[in-house]
Amino acid sequence: ASSVSSAAHSSTSKAHSSTSTATATSSGAATSSSVSQVVVTTVTATPSPSAAALLPSQAVLPATQAWCPSKIFCAGPLLQTINIANIFVDPKTVVDKPTAKTSKVVLADFAALPGNTSLTEQDVVNFVDADFSGEGQELMAVTLPGFQQTPPFLANVTDPLLKAFAQTVHGFWSQLVRGTNSSTLCDGVKCESSLIPLNHTFVVPGGRFREQYYWDSFWIVEGLLESQLFSIANDTLQNFMDEIEHFGFIPNGGRIYYLNRSQPPLFIQMLARYVAASNDTSILTRALPLAERELLWWQTNRTVNVVSPFTNKTHAMAQYSVTNTAPRPESYLTDYVTVHDPTQPILNDTQGAALYAELASGAETGWDYSSRWLTATTGTTTGTGLRQLNVKGTVPVDLNSILYKNRLLMAQLYGTSNKTAAARHTTAAAAIKEGVLDLFWNATKLAFYDFNLGSNARNDVFSTATFYPFWSGIFPPEVLANATNAFGAFSALNMVLNRYNGTMPVTFIETGLQWDAPNAWPPHQYIALQALRALPANVTSGALPTPAAGANTFSLIPAGQLGVDESALPVQNLGPTTNASTSGPTADISGRGAGAGVVNGGNATTGGWANVLGAQLANRYVAGVLCSWHATGGQIPGLLPRLSDAELNVTQSTTNTGNMFEKFSISDIDSAGRGGEYTVQAGFGWTNGVLLWVASNYGGQLVAPVCPDLLALTASPSSSSSAGPSATAPGSSSSPSTTAKTGAAVGLTTSSLRVLGALVACAVAYVAL
Numbered sequence: 001a002s003s004v005s006s007a008a009h010s011s012t013s014k015a016h017s018s019t020s021t022a023t024a025t026s027s028g029a030a031t032s033s034s035v036s037q038v039v040v041t042t043v044t045a046t047p048s049p050s051a052a053a054l055l056p057s058q059a060v061l062p063a064t065q066a067w068c069p070s071k072i073f074c075a076g077p078l079l080q081t082i083n084i085a086n087i088f089v090d091p092k093t094v095v096d097k098p099t100a101k102t103s104k105v106v107l108a109d110f111a112a113l114p115g116n117t118s119l120t121e122q123d124v125v126n127f128v129d130a131d132f133s134g135e136g137q138e139l140m141a142v143t144l145p146g147f148q149q150t151p152p153f154l155a156n157v158t159d160p161l162l163k164a165f166a167q168t169v170h171g172f173w174s175q176l177v178r179g180t181n182s183s184t185l186c187d188g189v190k191c192e193s194s195l196i197p198l199n200h201t202f203v204v205p206g207g208r209f210r211e212q213y214y215w216d217s218f219w220i221v222e223g224l225l226e227s228q229l230f231s232i233a234n235d236t237l238q239n240f241m242d243e244i245e246h247f248g249f250i251p252n253g254g255r256i257y258y259l260n261r262s263q264p265p266l267f268i269q270m271l272a273r274y275v276a277a278s279n280d281t282s283i284l285t286r287a288l289p290l291a292e293r294e295l296l297w298w299q300t301n302r303t304v305n306v307v308s309p310f311t312n313k314t315h316a317m318a319q320y321s322v323t324n325t326a327p328r329p330e331s332y333l334t335d336y337v338t339v340h341d342p343t344q345p346i347l348n349d350t351q352g353a354a355l356y357a358e359l360a361s362g363a364e365t366g367w368d369y370s371s372r373w374l375t376a377t378t379g380t381t382t383g384t385g386l387r388q389l390n391v392k393g394t395v396p397v398d399l400n401s402i403l404y405k406n407r408l409l410m411a412q413l414y415g416t417s418n419k420t421a422a423a424r425h426t427t428a429a430a431a432i433k434e435g436v437l438d439l440f441w442n443a444t445k446l447a448f449y450d451f452n453l454g455s456n457a458r459n460d461v462f463s464t465a466t467f468y469p470f471w472s473g474i475f476p477p478e479v480l481a482n483a484t485n486a487f488g489a490f491s492a493l494n495m496v497l498n499r500y501n502g503t504m505p506v507t508f509i510e511t512g513l514q515w516d517a518p519n520a521w522p523p524h525q526y527i528a529l530q531a532l533r534a535l536p537a538n539v540t541s542g543a544l545p546t547p548a549a550g551a552n553t554f555s556l557i558p559a560g561q562l563g564v565d566e567s568a569l570p571v572q573n574l575g576p577t578t579n580a581s582t583s584g585p586t587a588d589i590s591g592r593g594a595g596a597g598v599v600n601g602g603n604a605t606t607g608g609w610a611n612v613l614g615a616q617l618a619n620r621y622v623a624g625v626l627c628s629w630h631a632t633g634g635q636i637p638g639l640l641p642r643l644s645d646a647e648l649n650v651t652q653s654t655t656n657t658g659n660m661f662e663k664f665s666i667s668d669i670d671s672a673g674r675g676g677e678y679t680v681q682a683g684f685g686w687t688n689g690v691l692l693w694v695a696s697n698y699g700g701q702l703v704a705p706v707c708p709d710l711l712a713l714t715a716s717p718s719s720s721s722s723a724g725p726s727a728t729a730p731g732s733s734s735s736p737s738t739t740a741k742t743g744a745a746v747g748l749t750t751s752s753l754r755v756l757g758a759l760v761a762c763a764v765a766y767v768a769l
């Protein structure tokens, strides 16, 4: 890097709300040419009312984790004490702060704090302020090399507003591209940091996710390739290759506290997409041996033999399974509370350790957390739900579909250059495919479900994981047999498009977990779209089925597929005091017929049912991203005026310039998803990547959406969803919602953690007595 100037806003704690700006100069470790000014952190300090209060007593420390030896950033007395003090809104903040002093001095300062019985929150605040610096300070923004204002894919987008929006999103890469700042990087002596320094430029998801993430990068790379930012895509791959070389696998994210786990293994898919888009086959010399190594890691560390109760055949299948007996450092308080929850039965050390392993395994899935991983789906508050995690007892359909596709891509990438290796991967793929069809496919319900090792049967939670085998090219014989069955496998998506304003939710179960209803995530819209595109033409060329008179699109779904009754489906609001009906013909808020009248579904599309659903979902995705961005302050000069302050006040966005959210909602298109253990993040890598991919691939079919009227939203008391055209006027102007919107934060945050923290304090005190 030639010139460097990085400004990092470092908010320290809730009790001390000062903000500092550090300017650093460096030669930089990033490969790109120059560095621009950027704010790299997002945490807002909030004053605590209880700074003078004594800290609650603590549970016994968990075992030290061999994989995470830092006495500062890994499980141990220092991290537990800071978390018990609960001085940050987000427990990830402190583990992303490099120390301001040597490790030795930090540990000595910690040891010098008053003993547990007289330690106050203010003592901990003072300690953190004195001994740690700003989170994310080891990273710097870098200027994108080869950035084109008008990349070729924009020519595919015909609607002028959407063309301009896609171009705006293309410009957002500059806000998310990072390099390691060698001048602020800790050497482990002068200071210590949790960052895994990377040699090459990378793109972060955004918000609290300040580092490179594994599976997020797949959708980021899809977008980078549309933007023709080939060198950044290459850099991303080089970083992953460095990690495989160094660690033997790709960690969840670029911090040492992620080193006990991976994430959905999409490196080979990124590699194949990069080679196809750039024609740069030279990368394969380094990449193929390392891809082999990654596959071997999954085979050695994450594979179980499953004897099928259906065919009695034995299949070697992959699962997410992490060895871990302590809270995740980045979610320390959350995990600690889950294990020590006083409203739940007391767990002994072995049970607590097993639950910590489940929590880490859940994070490895990328779907942290979901009813997919629970042994039961009742009693579903976050606390009680997570007690029921059964990730290690689950064989997931999406993971095995990804590995199947990885094997096929490896065979393709070797091609004729190494026929033996190609044949080996083709054989491995065939074995996985056999296992996927045997263990996960339910030929009656026409859907794929995870396999439960405990019950030796398929689970019945229907989720977007059902689309992964289709995306990877695995088609059950029933689907290949006829169009009715093929549609049946996608009939839930058809129902969503007709019955709701938003996109495909993860599941139809509302648990408060972020990978459940009502949340709809960008990666899954992409997978569903790709699954539709992958279906063979002979089963997709017919018209979109329509419900019988008096029925709605729920009736087109095979019996039992969703695992929930129609009356238990999420509700769609139609106005301040009106919900769509939960049964009968008016439960569909759209018009009927092949593509006609689906809210924000674009113009009627010609072609078979899969094309129609694809175009509708693509339009719906763009509607959700654009409307929520506009509702939080986004504007496009000359095409999309900024909303008035009165309107932006509804989303608390009067000083904002538009959020690209990480997750969305089945029913709201003007706000983000909700729930989970951290507040909704904006940025956002995969949202942008999928938006650009959709713009490129569906550009001619995209029509500017009708966004909800925000002022109408303030008209009424609380409700969970918003904003949709009324049932009588599909596709027309918006109708009101009842939700107080927020452009920034939703979910289990400080106050709920404080309450839980207090409960835990009581419980621990009680146990101590």
Ligand SMILES: OC[C@H]1O[C@H](O[C@H]2O[C@H](CO)[C@@H](O)[C@H](O)[C@H]2O)[C@H](O)[C@@H](O)[C@@H]1O
Pocket: 092, 205, 209, 213, 215, 216, 252, 253, 328, 330, 331, 363, 364, 366, 367, 368, 369, 677, 678
């Ligand atoms: O800090 C809690 C958890 O946060 C991450 O998970 C979520 O964000 C990731 C980045 O966008 C995404 O890859 C993942 O699917 C999300 O659920 C992190 O990956 C977890 O390991 C972490 O514990």
